[in-house]
């Protein structure tokens with residue numbers, strides 16, 4: 644059969660898009676590899692009505708609600724190839740099957756490149772975070788360390804004093820102007836320029852001079868890029884932003900390839916579950932409009 648829409652990526656954005664299409668009784672195939680970006684965190688914050696919930700429970704509840712719609716087909720697995728043109732797209736999956744659709748939506752999210760510091764990746768989502776709105780409140784106004792990765796880190800170090808006394812550990816990732824230093828001082832942020840040797844304990848930073856600084860939590864500006872190269876391989880344009888890369892989309896969430904859409908972290912910034920859900924809901928409605936009014 645030819646589906647109305649194949650959604651590659653069945654997390655918050657992809658499911659929100661599918662929901663709109665299913666409620667218009669359109670046939671949808673969701674292909675999802677189950678690797679949500681926030682899978683490292685045990686609590687999700689800031690999503691209305693689900694504040695503090697387990698992120699996997701939010702996704703599971705949404706999936707259960709979607710499965711009640713008879714025009715949904717759900718495939719657990721990875722999409723390995725995508726090709727085609729308007730009204731005739733094909734997606735291949737890791738099990739060797741090929742699926743056809745009139746429109747294609749990528750909601751495949753982004754991957755985070757983390758600073759190469761011993762002990763950091765193990766603490767990602769537990770005591771090392773990127774988003775103060777998601778995880779700042781729970782640090783209870785305790786000491787916060789910001790680990791430098793590049794220019795975006797200065798912004799983090801200037802913002803985070805809102806959540807607790809902040810130390811900016813530049814770790815050689817950026818050079819600061821006199822103006823930057825004055826601004827950090829104005830915000831009450833301490834500056835540490837000694838390189839980091841490793842992380843220890845819950846959120847302790849061991850410096851190369853042997854000293855240790857203890858924090859309630861750490862933040863770092865990860866650099867993001869699309870989690871899969873499938874959209875790029877189809878010819879979808881990618882643009883740089885202060886957080887890394889995202890797909891170029893129109894206000895209707897169509898990529899630079901006609902009939903191929905993108906939503907969620909992959910196609911907007913900044914990033915959160917709320918924003919991914921909103922972006923997905925909009926993309927779903929816009930794809931539905933395009934199916935009804937093809938020349939739109």
Ligand SMILES: Cc1cc2nc3c(=O)[nH]c(=O)nc-3n(C[C@H](O)[C@H](O)[C@H](O)COP(=O)(O)OP(=O)(O)OC[C@H]3O[C@@H](n4cnc5c(N)ncnc54)[C@H](O)[C@@H]3O)c2cc1C
Nearest residue numbers: 652654656676677678680681688722752768907908915916
């Ligand atoms: C550590 C951490 C903690 C976070 N905490 C919060 C928080 O507390 N509150 C908050 O609002 N936000 C939080 N976020 C941000 C939040 O995780 C993202 O904004 C949100 O997950 C984006 O949703 P999405 O649907 O766009 O992408 P994702 O949730 O990343 O989902 C993308 C989906 O696409 C699938 N996929 C990718 N490629 C393929 C393929 N080729 N075939 C099939 N499927 C594929 C993936 O497996 C995944 O299931 C956090 C992020 C991180 C990194």
